[in-house]
Amino acid sequence: MDNGREEKIQKPAYEKIVFVTGNAGKFAEIKEILASVGIEAVQEKGDYPEIQADDLEPIAAASAKAAADDLKIPVLVDDSGIFIKALNGFPGPYSRFVEDHLGNPRVLKLMENETNRDAYFKTVIAFCEPRKEPLTFSGIVEGKIAFEERGDEGFGFDPIFDYNGKTFGELGIEFKNTISHRKRALDKFIEWVKTV
Ligand SMILES: O=P(O)(O)OP(=O)(O)OP(=O)(O)OC[C@H]1O[C@@H](n2cnc3c(O)ncnc32)[C@H](O)[C@@H]1O
Numbered sequence: 385m386d387n388g389r390e391e392k393i394q395k396p397a398y399e400k401i402v403f404v405t406g407n408a409g410k411f412a413e414i415k416e417i418l419a420s421v422g423i424e425a426v427q428e429k430g431d432y433p434e435i436q437a438d439d440l441e442p443i444a445a446a447s448a449k450a451a452a453d454d455l456k457i458p459v460l461v462d463d464s465g466i467f468i469k470a471l472n473g474f475p476g477p478y479s480r481f482v483e484d485h486l487g488n489p490r491v492l493k494l495m496e497n498e499t500n501r502d503a504y505f506k507t508v509i510a511f512c513e514p515r516k517e518p519l520t521f522s523g524i525v526e527g528k529i530a531f532e533e534r535g536d537e538g539f540g541f542d543p544i545f546d547y548n549g550k551t552f553g554e555l556g557i558e559f560k561n562t563i564s565h566r567k568r569a570l571d572k573f574i575e576w577v578k579t580v
């Protein structure tokens with residue numbers, strides 16, 4: 385059959401996928417990672433509610449479900465955060481609020497007297513089809529909180545996240561995309577996509 389509708393149904397649904405995010409830095413990374421395996425990511429800037437929870441999985445899952453049901457198409461969302469050991473995981477799920485209201489200088493101030501600088505970034509990618517349950521894929525990368533902001537590449541907490549001596553702000557997106565929390569989460573999603 386040669387009409388457009390049939391065509392759409394027969395093609396694998398995920399050669400092209402809508403990624404719901406208002407964060408341009410995040411989307412730039414996602415677009416590149418997915419492009420490298422032949423999936424085109426299209427940004428939808430919708431702002432869906434983020435529930436409050438202790439970890440990122442339920443937040444990403446709820447946002448993806450809300451977006452998929454509203455847009456009536458399969459979607460991906462990414463909920464991420466930075467977890468600082470000396471602060472018992474803070475800001476974690478509150479990372480966006482902390483970035484907006486405190487910013488990196490005040491996070492560094494909170495860390496002033498801390499000798500343990502261990503931290504990790506975590507991303508949870510949630511995939512959801514309309515009226516179905518969301519699936520989640522997570523990835524983390526470990527590093528340390530730097531003593532000052534360094535580098536102007538990347539976004540958000542990148543200038544204060546030290547990975548083996550250089551910050552993500554210094555290392556830039558190309559390198560970051562080989563080892564990041566986001567890459568590791570997307571790799572799991574990509575593995576899953578191959579099975580459907
Ligand atoms: O529209 P969405 O996708 O929700 O975009 P957001 O900016 O609100 O993103 P999150 O809800 O995931 O909040 C995570 C916070 O952590 C920051 N962040 C997320 N990933 C990061 C990364 O890879 N490097 C640095 N900062 C990051 C981000 O800028 C936010 O302030």
Ligand SMILES: [Mg+2]
Pocket residue numbers: 434480
């Ligand atoms: Mg958000």
